[in-house]
Amino acid sequence: GESVGLHLPTLSVQEGDNSIINCAYSNSASDYFIWYKQESGKGPQFIIDIRSNMDKRQGQRVTVLLNKTVKHLSLQIAATQPGDSAVYFCAEKIGKSTFGDGTTLTVKP
Template structure:
C-alpha cells in the first residue's frame, strides 16, 4: 500500500549549521509532496511543497529536492535556528495525503 518513510528519526545540529532531512516514498504514482513542521502541542504547519514535474524548489531558508528515480525527497534548512526545532514530516499524494513518521530536529545553541 501507500507509505512514506524517513531515514532518520532524530537529527541534532548546531545553530547556524545547515540541516538536511530525508524522506523516502514508495508510491510511484505520487505527484505532489509537502513538508510540514510540527511543534510540540500544535498541528502540522505547511513549509514547502513540490510537484513531480520539478526536482527542486526554494523558499525562504528552505529548499526541497525531489529525486523521482529513487523516490527520495529531502528538506534543506539553511542557517538553522533554535526556532526550527520541531518534528518534520514529509507527505506524499496521489489522491490523498499520506504522511511519513517524522524526523525530530533539535537545534543546539
C-alpha cells in the first residue's frame, strides 16, 4: 500500500549542529506533507508542513525540503538544541495516512 517512511530510526547530533531527518513516500499523487515532533509521553505536535507545489518551506529554525522527482522530503533543524530531542514523523494529511515509524533524534550536550 501507499506509505511514508523514514530512512534512519535514530540520529544523534551534537548540540549546536544542524540535523537532517529524511523521509521517503511512495504515493506520487500525495500533495501535502507534515512533519510532527513527538516527545516522550506526549502526542505528536505539528512542526511544519509543505504542499507539493513547493520545494522548500522555512519556519523558525526548521526547513522542509521536498523532492517530488525521487519522492523524498527532509526536515532540517538548525542549531539543534537539547529540547529538540524527540521522535520525528513525516506524514501525509491527517486521516488514514501512514505515519511511518519515526526517527529518534538525540541531542548530545
